[in-house]
Amino acid sequence: MSEPINVVVTGAAGQIAYSLLYQLASGSVFGQNQPINLRLLDLPFAMEPLQGVVMELEDLALPILREVIPTSDPEIAFKDASAAFLVGAMPRKEGMERKDLLSANVKIFKVQGEALDKFARKDVKVLVVGNPANTNALICSHYAPSIPKENFTAMTRLDQNRAQAVLASRLGVQVDKVKNVIIWGNHSSTQYPDASHAIVNDQSVPIAVNDDAWLNGVFVETIQKRGAAVIAARKNSSAMSAANAAADHMRDWFNGTKPGQFISMGVVSDGSYGIPKDIVFSFPVTIKDKTYTIVQGLEINDFAKTKLAITVKELEDERTEAHSVLMP
Template identity: 55%
Template sequence: MGKAPVRVLITGAAGQIGYSLAIQVSRGTMLGPEQPIILHLLDIPPAAQSLDGVKMELIDAALPLVHGVLATTDVEEACKDVAIAVMVGGFPRKAGMERKDVMSKNVSIYKSQAAALEKHAAKGVKVLVVANPANTNALILRENAPSIPPENITALTRLDHNRALGQVAERLGVHVSGVRNVIIWGNHSSTQFPDVAHGTAGGRPIPDALRDEAWLRGDFVSTVQQRGAAIIKMRGMSSALSAASSACDHVRNWVLGTEPGTWVSMGVISDGSYGAPKDVIFSFPVKCEGGRWEIVQGLSIDEYAAGKIKVTGDELVEEKELALQCLAGE
C-alpha cells in the first residue's frame, strides 16, 4: 500500500505566491516525490472565481501526487484535517497606510484563521506563515491558537537564507550547492541580519574565500535585505516564484530533516538564544530531524553581529507590542 495523502492548506491561493506554490507542492517539491497530497486552497470571496480557475488548472495538469483539490472561501472548511498549513494570505501595506493600520488588518485575519486551525486542523499541524509581516503574523496566530504547540508555528525566512546563498555563490562564481550554513537572524524585514561568519563555500569559510569584508558588511547585507523590493522594481510584481520555492524548502527540511552538519534559517519562537528577545518569532539557524527543529547552539557572536541581532530584535519587540495593542482593541 502507498502512503496516505497529506492534507496541505495554502491560504491566499489565488494570488501570485499561492499560484506558484500550488504546482510546486503538487509536484512533490515540499513533501517528496512519493508523498500523495490533498490540496486545500483558501482565498477571500472576491477571489473565488480566480481560485476556481486554479483548481481547474491543477485538475488539467493530471498530477499523480494530487488526490484531491478543495477550493473554498470558508476558512473552517479549508482548515479541516490539514497537517501542513502555509499561510500566504494577508493584508499588504498600501500607499499612505500606517504600520498600525496594516497590523490591525492582519490581526483580524490571523485571529480568525488561528481559531479555525485550532478547531479543525489535524493534531500536530505544522504552520508556516509567509504573509508579511511574517514573524509577527505568526506571533498573532500563536497568541490565538493556544492548543497548537508553539514550536509548530513558524515564519518564512528561508527566502532570505536562499538569497544569501545565491549572493555568495554569484560573488565567488561557484555553484550554490557548495555554499552552506549562512544565517538569517531576526525579522523578515529590512532589519534582518544575513550572516556568513559560520558559513562555508566549497568547504572553506566564506570570509576566507571572499576576502572582502567591506562587501560582506555592505552590499551583501543591503542586497539581501532589499532583494524583495528590487525584484518588485524589476518585475512590477513580487517575488512569487522564489517565495514559493523557499516555502517548499522550509517545510521539506522541517518534515524530512536537514543534512548532517548543515543548518537552515527559520523564524521560530525565541528562547532568548544569542541575546535575542524571548517570546517573539525570531529567525535562527536551526537543524531539523524527525519533524522537529532545534536552534543550533554554541556559535560565536562578535560585537558586530550582536549589534545587528539587537537592532532586528528591538524591531520585533516593537511589532509585538503593536500587535498586542491591536488584539486588545478587537
C-alpha cells in the same frame, strides 16, 4: 503509498500560491509517495479565479494529488490539516510603511489562528509567508493555544536563498556550494544576513571572500533591501522566489536537514543567544524527525550583536502594536 495528508494554502488565488501549488501537487515537497489533498482558502470574491486554478491542477493529471477543495470557509480549509502555508495577506505595496502592513494583516491571522486551533491536527506544521511574517506567526500561535508554539514558523528561507545566491555570484561558484548562511531576526529590512559561519567547498566564506567591508556592508544591505528592489522593479512582491522558498522550508521541516548543514527559520524564541522570548525570530536550525533544534554555540561578534539588537527592537515594537490591535 501513505494515506493522503491535508495541505492548506491560503491566498490560493494569488501569485505566490500559483507558483507554489505545482510544487506541492507534483511531490517535490512532501515526496512522491505522499498523496495530498489540497485545501485552497481565499476570500469570497476570489472564488471565480480560484476555480481556474482548480481546473489547472486537475489538468496537470498528477498521481499524488487526490482531492482539491476551493473554499472561503476556514473550517473547511483547516479541517484535519497536517501542513498549512499561510500565504494570504494584505500585499506590501511600494512605499507602504511596515506598521500599516501589520495593522491590515493582524486581523487575518487572528481568524486563521482560531481556525487552526479548532479544526487542524494538533501536530500541524504552520508556515507563515504573508508579511509581516514573524509577527503574523506570533499572532497565529497566540490564538491557537492547543497547538504547540514550535509548530508555528515564519519564512526567512527566501532571505537565506538570496544570501546564498549573492555569495555564490561573488565567489564564482554554483549556489549549492554555499552552505550555512544565517538569517537572524525579522523578515524585513532589519534582518541580519550573516556569512560569518558559512562555508563554500569546505572553506570559510569570510576567508574565501577576503573582504570584511563588503560582507558587513554591501552584502548585508543587498539582502536587507532585496524585497523592496523586487517590488520597485515589478510593482509587486516576490512571487516565484517566495513560493520556491516556502517549498524549501516545508520540505526540510518534513524531511530533515542534511548532516553538517543548517537552515534559517523564524521560530518562537526560547531565549537562545539572548534573544527575548515570545517573539518569532529567525535562527539557524537543524531538523530531524520533523522537529527543529536551534543551533547553539555559534560565536556572535560585536558587529553581529549590534545588528541583532536592531531587529529585536523592531520585532518587540511589532508585538506591542499587535497587542494593541487585537490581543487581550
